[in-house]
Structure formats: C-alpha cells, structure tokens
Amino acid sequence: MSKISLIIKREYSTRVMKKSFIILTFLTPVLFAGMIMVPLWLASIKDSTKKHIVVIDRTNSYHEVLKNNESYSFDFVNKPAEEVRKNNKKNEEFAALLVITDDLSVNSKAATLYSEEQVNLELKSYVVGLLNNFVEEKKLASHNIPNLKKMVEESRADIDITTVKWGENGKDKVGSAELSLAIGMISAFMIYMFIVIYGAQVMSGVVQEKTSRIVEVIISSVKPFELMMGKIIGIAMVGLTQFFLWLVLTLLISAAAGSFIGSDIDLDALQQANTMGMGMQAPPASETQNMVREVYSMLSGFDFVQIVVLFVLYFLGGYLLYASLFAAVGSAVDNETDTQQFSLPLTLPIIFAIYAAIYSAQNPDGPLAFWCSMIPFTSPIVMMVRLPYGVPAWEIMLSISILVLSFIGTTWMAGKIYRTGILMYGKKITWGELWKWLRY
C-alpha cells in the first residue's frame, strides 16, 4: 500500500469510527424526516370513537342541517344547558354542547359550543361548515332569483398560475420558482456547511499533529506534501460519505414513511390539517390528487442527476480550495487558539458567498450571481443556487475550470507554507513571515 493511501486510510477510518460522526450521520436524516413527517402523522391521527354532540336548538330549524358523520353524532334535546352538563359530566362520548338561540341568518353569533375541554378545531370547523352552507343557501334563496346558486358557483375564481420552463429540444418542463429556490438554497447551505465543518477539521487536524509533536516522526517517513494531501483527501472522503449516507437515508426514510403514511392516512386529512384552522372546507379528493401530481411533475422538471453530480464537483472543488489553505493556517500556528487570527481571511469569503447566494436567488442571472459564480472563492456556493434555474453549459464549464485551476494554485501555495510551518515551534508568525515561506 502506498504511503499516501495509508495516511488517507488513517484519516478516514479514525473519523468515520468516531461516535460523533456516526450519531450525526444517522440522526440528521431522521431529524429532517421527523420534521416533515411528525406533523403529517399527528394530523392523520383520528379519534376512532364517535363523539356525541348534544344540541339545544331553540329555533328548531337545524335538525336537518346537522348531519351525523363517522366522527360526530348530534342529539337534539330540549333541556336547560345546566342539566345537560350535569347529566353528561361522566359520559366520555359526550364531546360538546351546541346551543343555538336565534336564527343564524339574522344573528350570526347565535350559536355557541360548550365543552369541558377546549373544543377541538376539527369539530368546530365541521359544525361551522355545515351551518355556513345552510345559511348561505337560505340567504341566496331569499333573493328569489332563479339559478342564483348556480351563478354564484360559476363566478367563483380559482386562479393558479403554472410556470413553464422551456427545456432543450422544445420540451416543456413544468417549473416552480419556489421549488427552485428551495433546492438551490438547500444545496448551497450544504456546501457551505461542508466547507466550514471539514475545512475546520483539516485545520485542527494539522494543529493537533503539530502540538502532539508527531509531525516530525511522520515526515521522516513521508513527504510533508503527502501528509497534507493525505489528510485533505481523507477528510474529503469523510464528507462525501456523510453526504451520500444522508442522501440514501433520506430517500429510504421518506420512501418508508411514504408507504406507511400512504396506507394509513388519506391526503384529505393532510389537507384538512392545513385548511381547518381557516374554517374552510377541504377541497375534494380529486383536487388533492391533482396537486400531488403537479408537485411531482414540477420535481421531475429538475435534472436531479445534474444537480447531484455538480453538487459533488463543486463540493470537492470548493473544499479542496479552502482545505489546503486551512491546512496552511494550521501549520503556521502553535495551538488551536492562535488559528482565529489567520483563519478569518478564509472564513470571510465563505460567509460572503452565502450572502451572495441569498441575493443571487432573487436574480439568478444578474451580474452579482454571474460574477460570484465565476470567482472560485464563492462559486461553489453561489452556483448551487443558480443551478435549479438553469445555467448555460459554458458558464458551468468556465466556472469549474477556474475552480480547478485555483485549487491547484492554493494547494501549491499551501504546500509551501505547510512544509516550513509544521517544523516551526514557538515562533509568533506574522503575515510577512508567511510571505517569506511562500517564496522560500
């Protein structure tokens, strides 16, 4: 086994075996999935028991309106409210008491729901929906205009703009600006995170080798450049492993959860969960299915293979660019606390890049977006935001070429600083000193 692969293997295996890596890698997708799935699951939980609602209807005109359904049954009584409460206190199936004191088309506040506990929204929206429909129809009928109900139905507007991105060879793709933004920002943040986290790992790894004084033992066996590259490549592989595990786990979990939820809850419940609060009625099932289909067709409008491949390329390019510089900083200082002074010029462009990415998302073809996706210090992050909106191939090629040339340059520079730095102890390093090492 060649020496550099030994170093890569050590860097990789010691990190991947760490508890913190394993926990973070396996917990994050679960956490993500949980954030999406738990509200869905909660919404899907239905009370299996039928609840009774006792109605005291002083107007005696709502018997027909309040229909029983699978969750609720209505019992009409003619007793004082106090008595109903006393009678039903121990009765678990008693959910609420509905008191209607007046004609609702005249006095819209004449209905009240009493309950021992907070009345749940589903019940409220169900009752309100039934009463609303009835009153609306009654009001329309009172105008005595034939076909008025139909006219009102027809005049209801339901506008939804479909955005279409023209694909190559004339194929239309259904696009979605929101989805593009989401995909772009998620991948940009992930690259940002990977560069910061793994760049810092490279730096602290170098500092630890220096402070533990093992570095001279090792470079009597291998060249300093091999040691540096071995560390950088080993940690890059840790990053890629984490990324692919996240990808696979997220897909697995969402597939599993999808099949579980798909069989267990119908999408109506989901819709209800969203619309209930507003007192609206759930759209019919066919409409929901349409929406789901629409989202799928929008998702399929993105070239995910291209995005994943370019994500990996930009991650590697950006990481290599910064990691070698982080390694150089680590080699120049004596302990971890001294790293801050020298790592600031490295973290600033990364932070700038994430801001540039946020602004580029608003205008993905503007000059800021263009230039920041060419400058190698920002391109890995900014380009990720632009990709889902579609970027001309020549721009991607140019940006990647610049990135590759730049990381070769920074790695060469870093190698020079590194081989001098790792053998320097107890010397306060200045920028001038670093410049000397570079030329030396």
Added chain:
Amino acid sequence: MNLLEVENVVKQFVGHRALDGVSLTVPENTVYGLLGPNGAGKTTLIRIINCITAPDSGEVRLNGKRLSSADVQHIGYLPEERGLYKKMKVGEQALYLAQLKGMTKSDALKALKYWFEKFEIQAWWFKKVEELSKGMAQKVQFITTILHEPKLLIFDEPFSGFDPVNVDLMKREILNLRDNGATIIFSTHNMESVEELCENISLVNQSRIVLQGNVAEIRASHATNTFRVDSASPFADNGFEIISQQQKNGIVESVIKKQAAQSNNNLLNELMKYSEILSFKELLPSMNDIFIETVKNTKVASSNNE
C-alpha cells in the same frame, strides 16, 4: 567502510546560515556523537540526513550512493520534538508508523510482538497514548523508531523523559543495535553518555564543525599532562609540578603536572625515587570540559573576527 558521508553541506535560511560547509563521515557499526550547543545547526543537519529538508549545496551519501527519499526506510529517526497521536491506540499507532516506513502489515505485527514482549509492555496494546505516562510513551516511540531494522538510526536526545533504570535499558539497547549491525548517530547534551557510547564525534557550533574525531583521541589530544598519583609518602617538586597533595588514611593523594616533553615512564622513575607508588593514572579532560572549552573558544574566535 563508511555508512554515511556528509560532504560540504550548506543550508541557508532566510536571514541566517544554519550549516556552513559541514562534512563528516560515520563509520559503519559505530555510535557517532553529534554534539553542539542549542541552535548550532544539529537539527538542521539531522533533518537533511532524513530528507526532510534538502541542502542548498553539498552532498549526503548513504553507503556510497547519493541519498534519495527512497532511503528513508533504511533510516530510523527519533526526533527531539517527538510525540504520538494522543487519541490513537498504542498498537494501532505503532503499526501505522511501521507501515509508513514501508513494512508490510504482517512483518510489522511480528516485529511489534517481539519488542512489546521484550519491553514487557504487551498490556499497553489497546491503550490510548494519552493514558500512558511520558516515559511509557517514550518507550513506544523508541520501538517505532527501530522496528523496521534500519541501517542508520538517529537518536536526538533519546534519554529525555526516562528514569535512570530505563536510561540504562535504552543504553544497552542502543549498544545491542550497534552490535547487530546498525549504525547510530546520537545527538545529546549529556556528555557522560557520549563518553560511554560514542566512538567518534563531531562538535557543531555556529553552523560549522569545530571539533571532530575519535573520542579517545580527542580526549588524549586535550590532555593537560596531569596525573593522579597515590603514594605511601609525599613528593617534592623535581622537574614536575605538584598541583595538590593531601594525606588521607595513610595514603598521599597527589595531582601532578609533568612537562609536555617528559615521558610517562620518565616521570614515574622520578616519582619512584621518593616513595612507593600505589596508583598512577592520567587525568584526561571529560568531554564536558572539552565541549565547554571548544564552544567558548569558537565564540571568542568569531567575535575577534567581527
């Protein structure tokens, strides 16, 4: 046969010259002392021999051939600034370092088993380095240095961090290694161990070699013609100088300085005229004295030049 030849090596750093025309030859199967005060250029020379840095001019030859980076697997180096990965287990780490030196995994395991048994430290195999004391870690470090049976071993202050018992153990091991065919370069400030272990030395000061040669010859050439003589009765000055004389338990202990031209036998003949001689021993200067004297002299010389 010389294992290592260093010829006219020059190394210039920004603003100061670390080595200025240094030459030395290390005969095979010997212990060679590389001495000098702090900052003299010893570490730079050792790093050049280890291919960690390259000389600006001059040449280093191993076995008569110009040194290349492929030779590092025939060299074992124990640096003065040494350490191990703190979070890594002892066995795993020793194996890793051995493989970096080009050993195969099975060879390395076999050799490690031998040395761990020899030093009776098998129990440490699964311990993390941070759990070991400094002396324990030094033992592990010593093993990883010699494990790949290098032809040339370079020890920089090998005894620091060891208790006297272990210093003795290490000294014996170093001599064993030499007897088994290794050549050893030994850099230290402990002059007693130099007298004990080294056949030849080079003394580096201010980037140059100021003293070089066989330890016994160097000491002889620095002889001050003083002798320690124990006798039954005191002497009087007669062509020699009595530096001190005192009587203890019926024995007269004298320190006598003879004329440089006078032979030892001649001096003895003179002394015998006065008294029965119980013992007669030349007082050679210690390496410590020679070191201090030489370093002081080069300082004076260089300040005169300026």
